[in-house]
Amino acid sequence: MARELTHFIGGKHVKGTSGRFADGFQPMTGEVISRVPLASQQEVRAAVENALAAQPAWAATNPQRRARVLMKFLQLIERDNDMLAEMLAREHGKTILDAKGDIQRGVEVVEFATGIPHLMKGEFTDAAGPGIDVYSMRQPLGVVAGITPFNFPAMIPLWKLAPAIACGNAFVLKPSERDPGVPLKLAELLIEAGLPAGVCNVINGDKEAVDALLDDPDIKAIGFVGSTPIAEYIYGRGCASGKRVQCFGGAKNHMVIMPDADMDQAVDALIGAGYGSAGERCMAVSVAVPVGKGTADELVKRLIPRVESLKIGPSTDSSADFGPLVTRQALDRVRSYVDIGLQEGAKLLVDGRNFKMQGYENGFYLGGCLFDDVTPDMRIYKEEIFGPVLSVVRANTYEQALKLCNDHEYGNGVAVFTRDGDAARDFASRVQVGMVGINVPIPVPLAYYTFGGWKRSSFGDLNQHGPDSIRFYTKTKTITSRWPSGVKDGASFVIPTMS
Numbered sequence: 001m002a003r004e005l006t007h008f009i010g011g012k013h014v015k016g017t018s019g020r021f022a023d024g025f026q027p028m029t030g031e032v033i034s035r036v037p038l039a040s041q042q043e044v045r046a047a048v049e050n051a052l053a054a055q056p057a058w059a060a061t062n063p064q065r066r067a068r069v070l071m072k073f074l075q076l077i078e079r080d081n082d083m084l085a086e087m088l089a090r091e092h093g094k095t096i097l098d099a100k101g102d103i104q105r106g107v108e109v110v111e112f113a114t115g116i117p118h119l120m121k122g123e124f125t126d127a128a129g130p131g132i133d134v135y136s137m138r139q140p141l142g143v144v145a146g147i148t149p150f151n152f153p154a155m156i157p158l159w160k161l162a163p164a165i166a167c168g169n170a171f172v173l174k175p176s177e178r179d180p181g182v183p184l185k186l187a188e189l190l191i192e193a194g195l196p197a198g199v200c201n202v203i204n205g206d207k208e209a210v211d212a213l214l215d216d217p218d219i220k221a222i223g224f225v226g227s228t229p230i231a232e233y234i235y236g237r238g239c240a241s242g243k244r245v246q247c248f249g250g251a252k253n254h255m256v257i258m259p260d261a262d263m264d265q266a267v268d269a270l271i272g273a274g275y276g277s278a279g280e281r282c283m284a285v286s287v288a289v290p291v292g293k294g295t296a297d298e299l300v301k302r303l304i305p306r307v308e309s310l311k312i313g314p315s316t317d318s319s320a321d322f323g324p325l326v327t328r329q330a331l332d333r334v335r336s337y338v339d340i341g342l343q344e345g346a347k348l349l350v351d352g353r354n355f356k357m358q359g360y361e362n363g364f365y366l367g368g369c370l371f372d373d374v375t376p377d378m379r380i381y382k383e384e385i386f387g388p389v390l391s392v393v394r395a396n397t398y399e400q401a402l403k404l405c406n407d408h409e410y411g412n413g414v415a416v417f418t419r420d421g422d423a424a425r426d427f428a429s430r431v432q433v434g435m436v437g438i439n440v441p442i443p444v445p446l447a448y449y450t451f452g453g454w455k456r457s458s459f460g461d462l463n464q465h466g467p468d469s470i471r472f473y474t475k476t477k478t479i480t481s482r483w484p485s486g487v488k489d490g491a492s493f494v495i496p497t498m499s
Contacts, residue, residue: 004035005180007043007204008187010050011197017043022177022206027093027324028314030362034091036177039205044172044212047201051143051170052218054198059140059168063117066166070114072193077107080189084182088153089315091179093324093364094277096315099154106158108447109465116166119470129496132482138474140168141220141244145213147234148183149226150176150326151280151386157183159451160223161200163469165190173202174213178326180204214238221472223464224248225282227384228410228456235459246460246472248452250384251412254287254393255441256401256427258418259295265439266417267302273415273441274390275310275368278322280330282457283413283435283442286385287374288392289401296394300349300372307350307368307390314360324357324364325387331364334387338369341380341391347372352388376404384410398423406432412453415441434458 005024006013016037024034039047058066077084081103088099113119122136146160157173164171175183180202187202203209213219214237221244224234228249238245255273257266273285288303290296313320325331335353342348352367366388374381374391381391395401405414415437416427424438434453437443445451445466452463462472 002032002035005037005184005204007037007039007047008184008202009043009047010201011191013184016204024091024178024180025327025364026090027326027364028090028316028360030328030364034181036180036204038177039203039209039212041208041212044203044205044209045216047172047203048143048216048218050198050201051172054196055140055142055168055170058165058170058196058199061168063120063166063168066168067114067116069190069194070110070162070166073190073195074107074110074114076189076193077103077110077186080185084154084185087185088179088182089323091181092150092153093315093326094280095313095317095320095323097318098277098322099315102152103154105152105444106155106162109159109469110162112447112465113162113166116470119467120167120474122476128480129482131485132480134478134480136476136478138167138470138476141473141475142169143172143219144169144221144473145172145174145219145223147174147210147213147222147224147226148176150178151277151282153179153182154186156225157186159464159469161186163465164473165195165199167470167473169473170199171201172213172219173200174205174209175202177204177206210234211237214243215241217241219243221245223472231459244472246462246464247458248282248464249457249459250410251282251284251453251457252287252381252384252408252410253283253285253413253415254289254405254408255285255415255417256395256405257288257290257295257299258398258416258420258423259292260419261295261417262419263298263302266299267306269415269417269441270303270390271306271310275307275322275388278325278366279334279388280326280386281442283444285415285441286390287381288390289395289404290392291395291398291401293394293396296392300392303370303390303392304349307370310368310388312355312357312365312367314357314363322388324360325366326364328364330387331366334366334385334389337380337383337385337387338389341371341374341378344378344380346374346378346380346391376407382409402427402430406430409456410453411455412457413437413443415439415443
């Protein structure tokens with residue numbers, strides 16, 4: 001029987017009252033395992049009001065004590081890691097090992113946020129003028145919100161909430177309605193770690209909840225990760241209502257393989273980065289760009305047997321390379337893109353559309369697919385597929401390969417594989433993409449650097465985690481101070497200067 005989930009408001013689980021629900025599926029089997037309440041505007045407002053009530057006292061808590069709550073939170077995540085990973089895999093479909101990686105990447109940002117006593121320090125200039133000191137301080141914004149996607153139900157909520165809470169804000173999270181179990185559990189663990197009730201709230205919902213967050217005057221900032229059309233919508237509506245907004249959208253990540261590349265390394269990288277997590281990653285490599293006919297022919301020859309031998313299995317199979325897609329709709333969408341690629345004239349070298357998992361025939365499984373002779377005018381090249389589909393786009397020269405990366409509307413991640421330091425350095429300098437890997441296929445920066453793409457992959461001035469996250473969740477106040485010293489300057493009617 002499907003379990004009815006809740007919201008998490010004011011430090012406790014709260015049943016949905018809107019009367020609207022979404023089905024939560026187990027992708028391995030196709031079964032409905034939960035009923036997810038979809039919040040009304042009134043329920044969203046209740047979460048915001050709880051956050052408003054809790055935020056001033058939390059902001060007044062010194063940064064070191066806020067960091068201690070996050071340190072305890074880290075201990076609790078470690079204690080419950082197996083349970084969280086199993087829950088995540090059950091709702092999302094990724095393997096348990098991959099689910100643990102999802103959690104770990106989020107944990108690393110929490111670890112970064114425990115440095116908040118240092119990260120929030122301002123600046124001070126003694127004697128900037130006669131008897132004048134100038135100093136700055138960072139202060140929290142108030143109540144902030146995060147809208148996060150299905151594909152990383154632990155990592156991205158942690159990327160959002162940890163820096164926000166560390167900075168002294170209260171947080172309202174709207175996770176994906178497809179797999180909200182782990183976000184709800186993380187909110188429980190924060191309370192256990194000592195976070196005051198109301199500082200972190202979780203509301204489940206769809207567009208009605210999103211619009212309520214965007215329009216609520218008490219929410220000062222919103223972070224989003226998802227598709228580009230939704231990112232554009234949230235960015236435009238959020239900015240129009242006076243909020244600080246950061247939105248991260250779609251991707252079409254290229255991996256350029258130079259003629260001198262270590263081909264074994266390049267093939268391993270493509271297999272893992274292209275097909276891991278069934279391709280449901282914004283940093284997945286979906287386009288391989290071999291330079292030169294010889295490089296392309298060798299690459300394709302090696303890729304075919306590797307793709308054909310990929311092991312697809314249920315999330316509980318520790319030997320599986322990847323599991324099912326998240327929903328039946330996602331499966332149908334990816335299959336339709338393979339059909340489109342064939343219609344457009346690309347060569348389908350490996351066809352995974354008819355894959356069936358024995359004993360799991362109703363699960364949302366798709367085998368690995370490999371296209372060759374894909375051209376830039378094809379939809380399968382232009383659009384994000386978000387599934388286990390790799391396209392080979394052949395380039396005659398390095399400059400042509402670089403141009404492919406630069407001309408694409410998305411600019412999230414990119415990689416080059418080469419033994420040539422000059423080529424790598426030139427590529428890193430000239431490529432118009434936000435995150436670059438050199439012999440690294442998925443160049444997700446470490447937590448103390450910032451994560452974000454360029455072009456239509458990102459909207460807003462500040463990125464996720466790293467120093468940008470502290471800037472995003474705080475406002476800077478600058479104070480110019482002078483204490484009377486018996487000197488009377490008289491009134492001045494000109495703007496102060498350093499002269």
